Amino acid sequence: MISTEELQKIPVTTLIPQRAPMVMISRVIAYSKGEIQTELDIESENIFVSKDQFSESGMLENIAQTAAAMVGIEAREKGGEVPLGFIGGINKVKVAGFAAATNTINTKIEVLQEVFNITLIRGKCFILDELLLECEMKIVINP
Secondary structure, rough: OOOOOHHHEEEOOOOOOOOOOOOOOOOEEEEOOOEEEEEEOOOOOOOOOOOOOEHHHHHHHHHHHHHHHHHHHHHHHHHOOOOOOOEEEEEEEEEEOOEEEEEEEEEEEEEEEEEEOOEEEEEEEOOOEEEEEEEEEEEEEOO
């Protein structure tokens, strides 16, 4: 298991295939098999910020990238390269609130099911303990 201190020393861009301006994770703060937690410091220049609010699309992309970071950590532990993946479907989206620019959101992912190269996850975005958005997402990883 990787400690919190070790996780925070890993550059996020070594765990995900996205590059600026599409990087929607500031740091990984917790990881264990099947679960990961990240933070995103929302800046007013973020491409998903409109009228000082971070959009649903931004939170969904943040969830997808958090899932990608989990795959990246697992690949790193095995000595492999970060694989490419894509969103195969999004279900059960519930929006409860929005984050303003300058807020930090916390995102939690848990793996619900894995079949071949398709992983079903549940993702949730929070500010402190306030739920902003939750969904289920199918992530397809290129073999």
